[in-house]
Amino acid sequence: MKLYTSPGSCSSASHIALLEAGADFELVKLNLKTDRMLPDGRHLNDINPKGYVPVLELDDGSLLTENVAILQYIADQYPESKLAPPNGTLERTRLQEWLGYINSEVHKTFGAFFNPALPDDMRTFYTQRLDIRLAYIDSRLESNDYLMGDQFTVADGYLFIVTGWSDFLGYDLSPQKNILAWRERVGKRETVKEVKATRPPE
Ligand SMILES: N[C@@H](CCC(=O)N[C@@H](CS)C(=O)NCC(=O)O)C(=O)O
Structure with a gap:
């Protein structure tokens, strides 16, 4: 490949x-x-x-x-x-639920900040939207090491990359304490x- x-x-x-x-x-x-x-x-x-x-x-x-x-x-x-539960299981559908959420709600919302001409009111709109989307993830990580529980999956790798854009894009991730702890955990992986x-x- x-x-x-x-x-x-x-x-x-x-x-x-x-x-x-x-x-x-x-x-x-x-x-x-x-x-x-x-x-x-x-x-x-x-x-x-x-x-x-x-x-x-x-x-x-x-x-x-x-x-x-x-x-x-x-x-x-x-x-x-x-890295993914077997196809056809409810757990696999749960992984797809995460991947869909990361793709359309987190990745693409962060994506707006890459536009240097983004007007201030739109920046506020996307910031508030991201706050809500990430707060949900933060709550799910309160009692789980990874998005799917104990097991690292492709969803963790994907979320790690897109949340890693925060500093560069001027988005404040600091209120999301569980996401920060999870980022530290994932960031220690050799891969x-x-x-x-x-x-x-x-
Ligand atoms: N829907 C695509 C979007 C991929 C995407 O946004 N890729 C970005 C990098 S993170 C890119 O290549 N952007 C270049 C462009 O859109 O011109 C996917 O999820 O794979």
Whole structure:
């Protein structure tokens, strides 16, 4: 497998998943902030007409996009890693519930702050929305080490990456004490340290 990633972006969640799974993979890095060119001279749009990362290339050349799909695909290739509960179980649907929430309610709300022209009233709107979305997660982490309970899953890796944008985007995460404690726990994982080390300096 090949993961096309821009280190530090949401695609780093798939990088964490591949490392946690012990997968055999190649990392292809591009920089979203510059020209979006791949090392082989192709443009990001050539492999994903949607124009974004992550993109996972399978060994037969098929291309997969969307965090929610890629993360579950990786987990399913390596069931022994327990990065996702087995398909068809209620627990798996619970994982999908988390992935959907992280994707549409947290990731995409943080996404608004990447717009340098975001007007102040919209910034306030998105900040308040994020406060509510994260307070829910904070309450769920009060008595759990990870989102799904005792087991680290692909949802933890995904949430770790997007909440990691807080300082850079000027969002105050400090009221979310359980999320901060969980971030410390997840940040100690060797896989997460390795992924953070691939990130270029700001
Ligand atoms: N719906 C996509 C969104 C992925 C996404 O937002 N990727 C960002 C990086 S975190 C990106 O590549 N943005 C570039 C762009 O939208 O032009 C998913 O969840 O995989």
